[in-house]
Amino acid sequence: MPHPARILLALVLAVFTCLPAAVLAATDPEDGPGLVEHPSIARFPGFFLYNAQHHDFNEFRFASQGYGPDGESRGDTRGGVFWYMDFYLKEGARPPSAVELQRNFDTAFVRAGAEIVRRNQSAEAPHSTIYRQPLAAGSERWIQLTLHNAGQRYEMHVVETAAMAQKLEFSARDMADRLKGQGRLALHGIQFETGKAVIQPASQPLLQEVRQLLLQEPQWRLSIEGHTDNVGSASANAELSTRRAQAVLAYLVSQGIAAQRLQARGKGDTAPVADNGTEAGRARNRRVELVRLP
Structure with missing residues (x-):
């Protein structure tokens, strides 16, 4: 047996x-x-x-x-x-x-x-x-x-x-190239809790690349701009996007970046880049943009 x-x-x-x-x-x-x-x-x-x-x-x-x-x-x-x-x-x-x-x-x-x-x-x-x-x-x-x-x-x-899943949206080098060429860059990998300005832990690798970008380009100043979809009132979206941009700014300052090199602005739902009538479009509109300041 x-x-x-x-x-x-x-x-x-x-x-x-x-x-x-x-x-x-x-x-x-x-x-x-x-x-x-x-x-x-x-x-x-x-x-x-x-x-x-x-x-x-x-x-x-x-x-x-x-x-x-x-x-x-x-x-x-x-x-x-x-x-x-x-x-x-x-x-x-x-x-x-x-x-x-x-x-x-x-x-x-x-x-x-x-x-x-x-x-x-x-x-x-x-x-x-x-x-x-x-x-x-x-x-x-x-x-x-x-x-x-x-x-x-x-x-x-x-x-x-399986093929490797690309988890990092942009490297610091990629960000620098885009900002030098276009002056602005949209990041979708900085994620927040729904309806809040609390940054999710999965965003840390991308935020660290933003920090590395600012270390590599010590003369640069950036505007951090929050954007939302159009779900909810325009005033609530403007307030939420501002708090989210401020949360990103606060994170970078906590990582050693001088506050005077950064500013935070909330754009709410005023600058969509996709159709808010679909979930895929709303996901694209929820973003943080980096804008290079003169």
Whole structure:
């Protein structure tokens, strides 16, 4: 009769493509603090998570063509959502053999639709297996399983292929070029809480680029101008846009930019750049503009 751990792992992993793609915190009390593992690839029973990384985008070279003389991976490089997980056997847990560990993951991944791209078993290189699994919309999940210490430790590198999402609207250099050429620049990445002048945390990277711009161009003065859509009264929109521009000014001053280099103005809904009759148009009209002052 198959070992219970083998049945458990195969069943859990066989359905992992149907589970949510949210990142879940590791929950075993022996796991390292704050570590996360892949949300839908179960660990082998009896192991704890010693180390882990997770990135919205990263690249990894899989050893799909083996290893070079210095142990470097040779093969396919894939970019996308990235996980790295390093598992160790718990003290007192039943140690699986390397063969048992390998066959469990082989069975589970193949049942989930993956194929084995390559198995590296040379004594001079890490014992690793590379899997490739088709996902929705043409994406793929690439997995590299590496075994150590006769099965008492294993590592996984996982990439779910995707293009990198551009999260930064403009760099400081981009802003400088635009302001030199056109004198003004519209930023949609500075976001506020609905109906308020409270800057959302996701705006911090872009605001830091504005700060960097002002550090790079120490003679420049900027007008920070807030704009809204036309939802609500004109007077309320004018007041809200002014407070939002002032919030951006206050943030930059708190980051070391001299207040005399900045001014804040609210334009309300008086200068739309798109049709307020559609949600997409209203989103474009909600913006902060930087205007270079003489």
